[in-house]
Amino acid sequence: PELTLGLFGQLPGALADYDCRVSVDGNPIPPQTLAVGPRLVVKLAGLPLGDHRLTAVVSRRGAAEAVVQGSWPISLVAPPKVDPGGLKQLNNLAAEVLNQPLTADPRPLECRFVNPREGWVFFGLETAAPGAEVAVDGQTVITATTPRLEAFRELAAGEHSLTIKGSAGPGRLVVRAIAEIFDYPPAADSQVRENGSYNWAFMHRHILPAVTTLNGGNLPADALAESEAMGLKWLANFNVAPVDDPADVQRRMEAHPGLTQPQYDGLTSDELFFGRASIDNYTKALWAVQNPQDKLIYTWVVGKPAIAGLHTDFISASVNASRGKGRLLYEAYCHPQDDEATARAYLDNFVTDTMRALKRFYPGVEAGTGIIFGNFNQMPIISLEHNPAVDFKYFLDMQVNLIANHPEFANLATTGYWGTYYGDEELARWSFLLMRHYVVEGRKEMLSERYGFRYLPGFVTNPDFAQGLTGWEVKPAAPESIQTATLPGYGQAVQGRWGGAGAGDKVCVMVRQAGAANQVAQRVRGLEVGKAYVLQFVTANRRDLADPKHTPGRHGLDVVLEGANLLPERGYVHIDRRKEARGRAPEQVGQINLHRVVFRATTAEQSIVFTDQAAAPGDELVLNFVQLKPYLE
Numbered sequence: 001p002e003l004t005l006g007l008f009g010q011l012p013g014a015l016a017d018y019d020c021r022v023s024v025d026g027n028p029i030p031p032q033t034l035a036v037g038p039r040l041v042v043k044l045a046g047l048p049l050g051d052h053r054l055t056a057v058v059s060r061r062g063a064a065e066a067v068v069q070g071s072w073p074i075s076l077v078a079p080p081k082v083d084p085g086g087l088k089q090l091n092n093l094a095a096e097v098l099n100q101p102l103t104a105d106p107r108p109l110e111c112r113f114v115n116p117r118e119g120w121v122f123f124g125l126e127t128a129a130p131g132a133e134v135a136v137d138g139q140t141v142i143t144a145t146t147p148r149l150e151a152f153r154e155l156a157a158g159e160h161s162l163t164i165k166g167s168a169g170p171g172r173l174v175v176r177a178i179a180e181i182f183d184y185p186p187a188a189d190s191q192v193r194e195n196g197s198y199n200w201a202f203m204h205r206h207i208l209p210a211v212t213t214l215n216g217g218n219l220p221a222d223a224l225a226e227s228e229a230m231g232l233k234w235l236a237n238f239n240v241a242p243v244d245d246p247a248d249v250q251r252r253m254e255a256h257p258g259l260t261q262p263q264y265d266g267l268t269s270d271e272l273f274f275g276r277a278s279i280d281n282y283t284k285a286l287w288a289v290q291n292p293q294d295k296l297i298y299t300w301v302v303g304k305p306a307i308a309g310l311h312t313d314f315i316s317a318s319v320n321a322s323r324g325k326g327r328l329l330y331e332a333y334c335h336p337q338d339d340e341a342t343a344r345a346y347l348d349n350f351v352t353d354t355m356r357a358l359k360r361f362y363p364g365v366e367a368g369t370g371i372i373f374g375n376f377n378q379m380p381i382i383s384l385e386h387n388p389a390v391d392f393k394y395f396l397d398m399q400v401n402l403i404a405n406h407p408e409f410a411n412l413a414t415t416g417y418w419g420t421y422y423g424d425e426e427l428a429r430w431s432f433l434l435m436r437h438y439v440v441e442g443r444k445e446m447l448s449e450r451y452g453f454r455y456l457p458g459f460v461t462n463p464d465f466a467q468g469l470t471g472w473e474v475k476p477a478a479p480e481s482i483q484t485a486t487l488p489g490y491g492q493a494v495q496g497r498w499g500g501a502g503a504g505d506k507v508c509v510m511v512r513q514a515g516a517a518n519q520v521a522q523r524v525r526g527l528e529v530g531k532a533y534v535l536q537f538v539t540a541n542r543r544d545l546a547d548p549k550h551t552p553g554r555h556g557l558d559v560v561l562e563g564a565n566l567l568p569e570r571g572y573v574h575i576d577r578r579k580e581a582r583g584r585a586p587e588q589v590g591q592i593n594l595h596r597v598v599f600r601a602t603t604a605e606q607s608i609v610f611t612d613q614a615a616a617p618g619d620e621l622v623l624n625f626v627q628l629k630p631y632l633e
Contacts, residue, residue: 008309090442182416
């Protein structure tokens, strides 16, 4: 075995004037003196398997004083022999390792499969016969009562035995090696209560069919026991800040419940930034942390690596934590662009180029990296969906499709989401349908094709009033009672459009008159009769926007969809009644009404009419983010 060390920076004088002495557990490695270069290959032949400490000291030739030195824990393991002959690579995230037909023969069926790397494996029993039981390496993973007759297990690389008992046929057993599927947070409800609960029952229906690792959130006792029986992992969330002192970070990490309490399988360090020099303090803490139970330590990171040495060391510490089971979780929280072509170019720069950069700094890093997408779109809390012209479901599909198919992401360890409880109920469900489609089933084509979703549904013209009143039919109750205005910061600070760079600051304003009501309307075309759609829009009262003592309430601005078949159990009007929110002034919370109308189209064309009929005279009601898109039933 060999270990590569990197020397970064510039030494005074010529490299030939320096030696590097390497020792393991205090014992010099022959030859004791090695030539210094940007990469130093240390040969470890003859070193016994197990844990060791390697020390490297660079000094001037003939001098004992160290110019630079480092010390690291290392572990030598014997990799199992893996025969990839039976492997069928489906995409970057899934490989079929066994597809075993089953007959009605009641005798136990014994077979073997090879897991190509240490990681997660999916087992799916496809049979209508009762009483089937599947065991892996002698441990039962599927019984007749197992939901969906499916299981996820984390297994070592190499060959494994499999036994199928009971009347399993006719049918088949499918086994796939898959990427880790990550969800933050489990069983945590949306702050927009009208979405319904995202509790354990919701997870059973919509998330557990495609997840392996849970982070943060709350698992009640019965859910915890069930998740453990299912083989899932649960990681606590460790707030790493402040990152000023390596010893303090190490102390807090070692005392954290994620490393000390039995219900957790480890922790995630939240969060580090490539753009901050303090990342080095975390690196030093992570190399030094004592983790006697070898619990998992995953590290969140923002940005791209740019500084050789500093960032290489951070990446190395992150992926080598937990005896090589550590993960570097890249926060790929993507913002929609004006059109699909621009969005693809954006994803190449923001996601794919980050993977390229990580590989340049640390070859092979993909085997310890997670690409974690943002599935949060909940106004007024925090939303990536800052462009109402875009169907974020399709955009999220583009993101997962990218890592499933682009060669830069081959052998990727982990994917999934941060922000499930900040997503509306539709996006929460869609998110894990995507994980099911790409990771569990190993598909390559976009799931949106099956549902008829498009990047730009194209139903509403000028949905955010960025072009004034273009595309809208306006019927003012009095001269200038309908206008457009710019409200600086309204989209991001009040509506919660995260990182929208001014998106949502243009609005339509209706000033309620004492007599007739104002109307703003548009006729949309291209609907599919019988299909469900969701119309979403946001309102506010302009007079309240500068008042920190305003009283939240229902605004008198409504929509009329004449002839549509409304599905009221799916829709709602959310009144933001919060008194405070992190990072926002008092006048920036409790301001908006979020309207969500779900309907089934009865004709190919539909009139959308906004009216302030229910408003009080003098009210100045603000409207924007008029979004119409297909609804996921």
